[in-house]
Amino acid sequence: MSTQRPKPCPICKKPRSEEFAPFCSARCRDRDLANWFNDDYALPGPPASPDDVAKED
Numbered sequence: 137m138s139t140q141r142p143k144p145c146p147i148c149k150k151p152r153s154e155e156f157a158p159f160c161s162a163r164c165r166d167r168d169l170a171n172w173f174n175d176d177y178a179l180p181g182p183p184a185s186p187d188d189v190a191k192e193d
């Protein structure tokens with residue numbers, strides 16, 4: 137298994153750059169960080185599991 141293909145940028149799927157790996161650019165890297173922060177602020181409490189939601193119904 138020596139045929140390793142470089143993974144594309146997870147944000148825009150373009151070939152990634154060595155400098156900004158695993159992203160293709162600083163813009164995509166910052167965008168990924170922003171997504172993380174947005175998730176944190178959107179979910180102040182622990183996420184409810186699908187099983188808990190089903191039991192409450």
Ligand SMILES: [Zn+2]
Nearest residue numbers: 145148160164
């Ligand atoms: Zn990108």
